Amino acid sequence: MSLRNLPTSFDLSDEVEYALAHEVPVVALESTIVVHGLPAPQNREVARACEDAIRAVGAVPATVGLLEGRVVIGLSANQLEQLCDPGVGAAKLSARDIGVALARKESGATTVAGTISLAARAGIDVMATGGLGGVHRGAQLSFDESADLTALSRTSTLVVASGVKSILDVAATLERLDSLGVPVLGYRTTSFPGFYLSDAGFALDWSVDGPDQAAEAFRYHRGISPTGMLLANPIAPEKQLDPALHDEALRAALDHAERVGASGKAVTPIVLAEFARFTAGASVGVNQSLVVSNAAVAAAVAVALSS
Numbered sequence: 667m668s669l670r671n672l673p674t675s676f677d678l679s680d681e682v683e684y685a686l687a688h689e690v691p692v693v694a695l696e697s698t699i700v701v702h703g704l705p706a707p708q709n710r711e712v713a714r715a716c717e718d719a720i721r722a723v724g725a726v727p728a729t730v731g732l733l734e735g736r737v738v739i740g741l742s743a744n745q746l747e748q749l750c751d752p753g754v755g756a757a758k759l760s761a762r763d764i765g766v767a768l769a770r771k772e773s774g775a776t777t778v779a780g781t782i783s784l785a786a787r788a789g790i791d792v793m794a795t796g797g798l799g800g801v802h803r804g805a806q807l808s809f810d811e812s813a814d815l816t817a818l819s820r821t822s823t824l825v826v827a828s829g830v831k832s833i834l835d836v837a838a839t840l841e842r843l844d845s846l847g848v849p850v851l852g853y854r855t856t857s858f859p860g861f862y863l864s865d866a867g868f869a870l871d872w873s874v875d876g877p878d879q880a881a882e883a884f885r886y887h888r889g890i891s892p893t894g895m896l897l898a899n900p901i902a903p904e905k906q907l908d909p910a911l912h913d914e915a916l917r918a919a920l921d922h923a924e925r926v927g928a929s930g931k932a933v934t935p936i937v938l939a940e941f942a943r944f945t946a947g948a949s950v951g952v953n954q955s956l957v958v959s960n961a962a963v964a965a966a967v968a969v970a971l972s973s
């Protein structure tokens with residue numbers, strides 16, 4: 667991890683800079699989930715709760731985003747507030763968008779793909795999110811597959827997520843992760859999590875019993891492969907969304923996205939927002955608890971990696 671070779675467009679918060687220089691474990695967080703994935707005011711609560719959960723385990727949170735043409739690793743609450751300001755109009759930035767956005771001095775929120783690309787450049791090995799992006803339903807015609815997958819295939823980062831979003835084609839996404847050489851490890855489970863649901867109904871080849879085993883597997887993996895790793899941490903069954911409500915909401919949200927003609931990067935935010943409306947906010951509460959749990963697990967793995 668070299669702070670010396672950072673591009674001049676990077677600004678690290680003092681806390682993150684200190685941590686990286688002194689091998690204090692750091693966990694990257696994305697800003698798209700806050701700006702485009704969750705409604706106000708819960709989005710601010712989630713951001714704060716994730717940072718608290720990471721600190722509680724002895725790691726340092728580094729929320730990533732672009733502010734006026736600077737890459738910020740370790741956004742302050744005020745900076746994140748700027749990104750959430752509708753007046754700022756922060757774009758949703760995947761990995762491919764960042765160079766152009768920097769050239770135009772823009773502000774924007776980074777997706778998982780964007781976040782791991784930048785975090786890895788700064789020497790951060792672990793990231794937490796809610797649900798990874800993946801292959802959308804109907805992708806055989808639309809070709810809509812999240813750049814999160816390809817970014818994970820070329821970035822040596824361990825991402826902790828509750829599987830992939832259940833709005834996706836989960837089976838196809840697992841196949842793509844296989845093709846791309848990205849290992850999927852169940853965290854204390856042998857079944858792939860289903861984002862709002864504890865179990866998506868797919869058996870996993872590998873499972874770990876805690877942070878030490880996860881860190882050990884990632885250490886060996888990165889020694890022989892350039893790809894990242896997905897650590898799949900399910901929401902506790904007693905906290906999941908009611909499965910019947912989930913299935914109804916899913917149908918309604920996908921129908922809604924089709925009716926309004928959503929395409930490209932607008933699809934995921936529109937489907938998640940409609941999911942929240944249909945479930946009267948229940949999906950937001952579930953999303954909130956799973957992402958905070960993922961942040962805590964990511965921090966524990968970062969601590970294990972640094973010891």
Ligand code: PSU
Pocket residue numbers: 696698699702703704776777778779795796797798799800811812813814930931932933934938953957
């Ligand atoms: N996890 C969540 N909510 C979200 C996301 C992840 O619980 O909104 C975001 C992440 O930024 C992820 C993005 O990278 O959704 C995927 O978007 P797309 O399908 O357009 O690649």
Ligand code: MN
Pocket residue numbers: 810811812813930931933
């Ligand atoms: Mn897409």
